[in-house]
Amino acid sequence: MAVSLRTKIFLPLLSLMALLIGYIYGYWMPQSLAGMDRQYQEATKRHLESVVEGMIPLLLGRELDTIYENFDALLNNNSDWISILLTDAPGRSLYPLGNVPGPRSTAQVQNLRTLTMQIAYLDMKLGTLTVTVDLSMHLAEWKREFHRAVLVMLVVLVGIVLSIGIVLERTVVRPVKALGTAAQSMGQARFDALHLKAGDDEVGHLVDSFNAMRENLAASYNLISQSRDKYSALYNETPVLLHSEDATGVIVEVNDFWLKTLGFERDEVLGKKATDFYAEASRQYAAEVVRPAFLLDGFCKDIPYRFVKKNGELVDVLLSATAERDENGNIARCLAVIVDVTDRRKIENRLLLSEQKNRAITTTANDAIIMMDENGYISFWNPAAESIFGYAAEEAFGSYLHAVIVPDRYIRDYEKGFQHFRETGKGSAVGKTVEMTAKRKDGTEFPVELSLSALRMEGRWHAVGFVRDITQRKQAESKILASLEEKEVLLQEVHHRVKNNMQVIASLLDLQLDFVQGRRPQEFFSDIKNRIRAMALVHERLYRSKDLSNVDFHDYISVLVQNLYRFYSVNPEKIRLQLDAEGITFGIDTAIPLGLIVNELVTNSLKYAFPANRAGEVSVMLREVGEESDGRRLYGLTVRDNGIGVPEALELKDITTMGLYLVTTLVEHQLQGSINLKRGEGTEFIIRFKEVKAQKRV
Amino acid sequence: MNQCMRLCLFFFLMSFASFFWQFPALEQHAAYAGQQTYSIGVVPQFEQRKLHAIWKPIIEDLEKSTGLTFSLNSTLTIEAFEKAIERGEFDFVYLNPYHLVQVHDAQGYIPLVADKVPLRGILVVRKNSPIHTPAELDGKVVAFPSPNAIGATLLPKADLNQLFHASVKPLYVKTHSSVYLHVVKDLAAAGGGVEKTLQEQNEEIRSALRTIYTTRSFPSHPVAAHPRVPADIREKVRKALLSLNSSPEGREMLRKVPVEQLIPVTYSDYAVMSSWGIEKYWQPVSGD
CATH class of the missing domain: 3.40.190.10 (Periplasmic binding protein-like II)
Incomplete structure (x- = not known):
C-alpha cells in the first residue's frame, strides 16, 4: 500500500499528539485533580482554622448573632461552602438556624468534602465546627482551565503540525511531487517539464541534482534520439539489405533498401520466412550447409545466395548474419546483412574479361611492356620484352630494371632521374615517347622507342614503359634522311636554275629592248622584265632559305621594292618607303602571285603617283587578319601612296591596263581574294586573300 | 567672659526648649477652640462592622449638610461604651435612654432627636x-x-x-x-x-x-450632644438629622438604625425613667 510522505510524517506526529492527549487525560489530569482536591482541602482547612480562631471569643461571649452573621457571610462569600454546622460542647446545634442543607445532586455528592474542627479555648471545649464544601465548581473551573489549556496546546500543536505541513508541503512535498511528475515525464522521454526552482536546503540540493541529472539525461536522450534516428536512417537508407529474423527464421524487421532492391512492400515481407525469398538452389544450400553451421557458430559471413525479386529477376547477394541468443543460449533473433553483388559480379566478370584481354594484348604485343616498382625493380615483363631483351619473365621479375636494360654508361644518368621520379612521379621522359639506347641480355645495344608513363599505386610511384625495338626504323630513317638531303640539294638546284633561266629571260628582254622602237613597247618589255625578276626573286629567296618551301615575305618585298626603286631611279629620300610585313612567310604558290601583285602596284605608284619629281611616300603593309573555317589563314595587303591618286572615273572592273588587270586577275583567281580601291589623299589598294595551299604534284 | 557667655547661652536654650514644651498644649486648646472634628459615639447594639455600615452613611450625610467634620466612634462592648459616656468622651452620642438618665448628672448630655416610636x-x-x-x-x-x-x-x-x-x-x-x-x-x-x-x-x-x-x-434611643458642643452646632446637627426624614435616602438610612421617624426630644422626655425604681437592677461597670 502506498503511503504518502505526508502520512509518514504526520502519522507519528498525530500519534504523539494522541498519546500526549491520552497521557494528559488519562493520567496527568486525574493526578492533578487529586492534587487539586488535596490542595483545596488544605486551603479550606487553613481557612477554617482562622474561622475557628475567630469563633472563640464569639462563643465565649455568646455572640450568636455575630456568629450567624460571620457564617452567613462565609456561606455567601464562599459559594463552594455548602453548609456550616456549629455545635456547642454538649453537642447542641448553634448554627444554622434550621437543618443543614444536603447535596443538590448526586454528582455533587461525589465532590463534597466535609471538614470538622474542634473549637477550644485553653482546656475548655467550646464546640465543633463542621463545614461541607463542594469542589464541583472548583474542579469544573479547573477542568475548564485544563480543557482551555489543552485546547490551546492542541491549537498550538495543530498550528505546529499545520506549519510543519505547510513548510513540508512547500519545501518537500511539492518539490518531491514535482520531481515525481518530472521523473514520470522523463520516463516518457519528455524533458520539457517546468523547470524546478531549487531552494537552499537539502530538497533544493536534491532538485539541483535532479535538474542536473535531467539535463544530462536530456542531453543523453537527445544523443540517443539522434543516434536512434541515425541508426534508423542508417538501417533504412544504408545501401545494403538488412533484415531481422526470429528464432524460426521469420522476418520481423526489414529495411527500406531491402524492399526497394527486391521490389516488395513491407507487408509482403514481414511474417514470412527469409528463405521464401531465396532462389531454389540458395534455399537448398542454406538448409543443408549454412543454417546448421549458423546454429552452431551464431554467425556466418559472405554467404553467396541468390534472391528472387518480386518481378522474378535474380539478385546475387552476399549474406552475413549474426545471432542474438537468449539466457539459455538459444538463438532468439538474428540480424542479416545482405550485400547486393549483382553489379559487382558483372564488374568482376568484366574485369576478368578485361584482364584476359589485357593479358592477350600484353602477350601478343610486339612492344615490350615493362613495369617497374617504386624501388626500380621489374614487376611486369611481357613476352615481347622477353624476345626484345632476351630475358625470360622469370629472370626479369624482381631484377633491377636499369641494370637489365640500360647500357652501363648511362646507368648513372638514369639513377639520377629515377630518384626524382620516385619522389615526384615526374621525369624528363615521363609522358613522352623518347628514343634511347637499350641493352640486350647478350650485351648488344640497340635503339628503342620508349613511351613512359607514371602510375601511382598505394601511394608510390610506379613506371610503365612501352619499349619498341626501332632498329629497323632507325635504319629506314637514315636512308630517308639521306634521300631527303639529296632532294633538298636537288630542289635548290632547281630553284637556282629556274632563277637563272628567268634571269636569262630578263637579260634576253633587255637585249631585245635595244631593238624595240617606241616608248610604249619599251615600257611593256620593262614591265615584263620586272615581272620575271619578281618571280625569279621568289626562286632566289627559296633556294637561299633553309626552308625550301617558304619565303620570308618581308625580306622578299624589301628586295623587290628596292629593285623597283633602282629600276625607276627613284630617290628613296624623296619617295619614302614604309614596309611592314614582319614574320610572314608564304609558299611558292602564294609568294609568286603576291610578289607579282606587289610588283605591279608599287610599280604603278612609282610610275604615276608622283609626277614632276613630286615627293611622297609609298607604303606596303601585309598583315594576318584571321583564319578561315578550313584552317587557312586570311591576310590583308595594303599598298598605299600619297600621290596624285587615280581618276575618279576609274573603276577596277573597267581597267584595261595590263598591270591592274594582272593584279585583279591574280587576286580573284590565284589568291581567291578581293581587291578594293580607296580614294583619298593618294591611292590605296586593299587586298584580302587566303593563303594558297600547296597542291600535291606527281 | 567665657563663663558669662556660656551662662547666657544656657538660659537661651532653656527658654527655647520650654517654648516647644508648651506647644502641644497650645495646639490642643486651639483645636477645641476651632472644633472642627466632632466625635460621634454609637452604642454597640450590633457587631462593629454592621454598626459601621449603618452609621457611616449617616455621618457622611451630616458632614455634607452641616459642613462639619465628624468621627464615628464605638466600643466593642456595652461596658466600655458605658465607661466612655460616663467620661463624656463623645461630642455626640447615640445611646440607650436609661444611659442618658444614668450619666445625666455626670455629663449632662442633651438629647437632640429620637425615633417617635417609643x-x-x-x-x-x-x-x-x-x-x-x-x-x-x-x-x-x-x-x-x-x-x-x-x-x-x-x-x-x-x-x-x-x-x-x-x-x-x-x-x-x-x-x-x-x-x-x-x-x-x-x-x-x-x-x-x-x-x-x-x-x-x-x-x-x-x-x-x-x-x-x-x-x-x-422614649426611644436619642442622639444627644455633650454640653461642650456649642449650641449652634447642636442645633445644626439636630436640623440635619431631622432633615433625613424628608428624603427617601434619609429614611432608608434611618430604617437601618432602626428609626422610623426622628423627632426633636428633650431630656424631660427621659427624666421620667428615673422614677421607675430600676436602679437596683443597674449593674455599675466594674473596675471603673
Whole structure:
C-alpha cells in the first residue's frame, strides 16, 4: 500500500499528539485533580482554622448573632461552602438556624468534602465546627482551565503540525511531487517539464541534482534520439539489405533498401520466412550447409545466395548474419546483412574479361611492356620484352630494371632521374615517347622507342614503359634522311636554275629592248622584265632559305621594292618607303602571285603617283587578319601612296591596263581574294586573300 | 567672659526648649477652640462592622449638610461604651435612654432627636415552648443582651421580679439578635428584648418566637450632644438629622438604625425613667 510522505510524517506526529492527549487525560489530569482536591482541602482547612480562631471569643461571649452573621457571610462569600454546622460542647446545634442543607445532586455528592474542627479555648471545649464544601465548581473551573489549556496546546500543536505541513508541503512535498511528475515525464522521454526552482536546503540540493541529472539525461536522450534516428536512417537508407529474423527464421524487421532492391512492400515481407525469398538452389544450400553451421557458430559471413525479386529477376547477394541468443543460449533473433553483388559480379566478370584481354594484348604485343616498382625493380615483363631483351619473365621479375636494360654508361644518368621520379612521379621522359639506347641480355645495344608513363599505386610511384625495338626504323630513317638531303640539294638546284633561266629571260628582254622602237613597247618589255625578276626573286629567296618551301615575305618585298626603286631611279629620300610585313612567310604558290601583285602596284605608284619629281611616300603593309573555317589563314595587303591618286572615273572592273588587270586577275583567281580601291589623299589598294595551299604534284 | 557667655547661652536654650514644651498644649486648646472634628459615639447594639455600615452613611450625610467634620466612634462592648459616656468622651452620642438618665448628672448630655416610636421591652420564648407566662420562667435561664439594657434587661427583670415574682438565671449574650437566636436554638428558655429589635429580625427567627410579655413603653434611643458642643452646632446637627426624614435616602438610612421617624426630644422626655425604681437592677461597670 502506498503511503504518502505526508502520512509518514504526520502519522507519528498525530500519534504523539494522541498519546500526549491520552497521557494528559488519562493520567496527568486525574493526578492533578487529586492534587487539586488535596490542595483545596488544605486551603479550606487553613481557612477554617482562622474561622475557628475567630469563633472563640464569639462563643465565649455568646455572640450568636455575630456568629450567624460571620457564617452567613462565609456561606455567601464562599459559594463552594455548602453548609456550616456549629455545635456547642454538649453537642447542641448553634448554627444554622434550621437543618443543614444536603447535596443538590448526586454528582455533587461525589465532590463534597466535609471538614470538622474542634473549637477550644485553653482546656475548655467550646464546640465543633463542621463545614461541607463542594469542589464541583472548583474542579469544573479547573477542568475548564485544563480543557482551555489543552485546547490551546492542541491549537498550538495543530498550528505546529499545520506549519510543519505547510513548510513540508512547500519545501518537500511539492518539490518531491514535482520531481515525481518530472521523473514520470522523463520516463516518457519528455524533458520539457517546468523547470524546478531549487531552494537552499537539502530538497533544493536534491532538485539541483535532479535538474542536473535531467539535463544530462536530456542531453543523453537527445544523443540517443539522434543516434536512434541515425541508426534508423542508417538501417533504412544504408545501401545494403538488412533484415531481422526470429528464432524460426521469420522476418520481423526489414529495411527500406531491402524492399526497394527486391521490389516488395513491407507487408509482403514481414511474417514470412527469409528463405521464401531465396532462389531454389540458395534455399537448398542454406538448409543443408549454412543454417546448421549458423546454429552452431551464431554467425556466418559472405554467404553467396541468390534472391528472387518480386518481378522474378535474380539478385546475387552476399549474406552475413549474426545471432542474438537468449539466457539459455538459444538463438532468439538474428540480424542479416545482405550485400547486393549483382553489379559487382558483372564488374568482376568484366574485369576478368578485361584482364584476359589485357593479358592477350600484353602477350601478343610486339612492344615490350615493362613495369617497374617504386624501388626500380621489374614487376611486369611481357613476352615481347622477353624476345626484345632476351630475358625470360622469370629472370626479369624482381631484377633491377636499369641494370637489365640500360647500357652501363648511362646507368648513372638514369639513377639520377629515377630518384626524382620516385619522389615526384615526374621525369624528363615521363609522358613522352623518347628514343634511347637499350641493352640486350647478350650485351648488344640497340635503339628503342620508349613511351613512359607514371602510375601511382598505394601511394608510390610506379613506371610503365612501352619499349619498341626501332632498329629497323632507325635504319629506314637514315636512308630517308639521306634521300631527303639529296632532294633538298636537288630542289635548290632547281630553284637556282629556274632563277637563272628567268634571269636569262630578263637579260634576253633587255637585249631585245635595244631593238624595240617606241616608248610604249619599251615600257611593256620593262614591265615584263620586272615581272620575271619578281618571280625569279621568289626562286632566289627559296633556294637561299633553309626552308625550301617558304619565303620570308618581308625580306622578299624589301628586295623587290628596292629593285623597283633602282629600276625607276627613284630617290628613296624623296619617295619614302614604309614596309611592314614582319614574320610572314608564304609558299611558292602564294609568294609568286603576291610578289607579282606587289610588283605591279608599287610599280604603278612609282610610275604615276608622283609626277614632276613630286615627293611622297609609298607604303606596303601585309598583315594576318584571321583564319578561315578550313584552317587557312586570311591576310590583308595594303599598298598605299600619297600621290596624285587615280581618276575618279576609274573603276577596277573597267581597267584595261595590263598591270591592274594582272593584279585583279591574280587576286580573284590565284589568291581567291578581293581587291578594293580607296580614294583619298593618294591611292590605296586593299587586298584580302587566303593563303594558297600547296597542291600535291606527281 | 567665657563663663558669662556660656551662662547666657544656657538660659537661651532653656527658654527655647520650654517654648516647644508648651506647644502641644497650645495646639490642643486651639483645636477645641476651632472644633472642627466632632466625635460621634454609637452604642454597640450590633457587631462593629454592621454598626459601621449603618452609621457611616449617616455621618457622611451630616458632614455634607452641616459642613462639619465628624468621627464615628464605638466600643466593642456595652461596658466600655458605658465607661466612655460616663467620661463624656463623645461630642455626640447615640445611646440607650436609661444611659442618658444614668450619666445625666455626670455629663449632662442633651438629647437632640429620637425615633417617635417609643420602645417597649418584651420577653420571648420559642414558638413551641411550653412556657406561656412570665411566671413560668422562674428558675429558668433567660437570655438578656447586657445587664443594663433598659428595655431588654432592666424593665423585664424588674417586672419579672416585682410583678411575677419569678427569679430567672440571666444569660447575657451581648445583643438582642443573640438573645433571639439563643431562644430559637433552645439555648435559653426565654429572652429579653424590645419590640423594635424583634421586628428587625428575619422572618425565620420571628416566626420561631412567641412574645409572652411586653413592658411599659419609654422614649426611644436619642442622639444627644455633650454640653461642650456649642449650641449652634447642636442645633445644626439636630436640623440635619431631622432633615433625613424628608428624603427617601434619609429614611432608608434611618430604617437601618432602626428609626422610623426622628423627632426633636428633650431630656424631660427621659427624666421620667428615673422614677421607675430600676436602679437596683443597674449593674455599675466594674473596675471603673
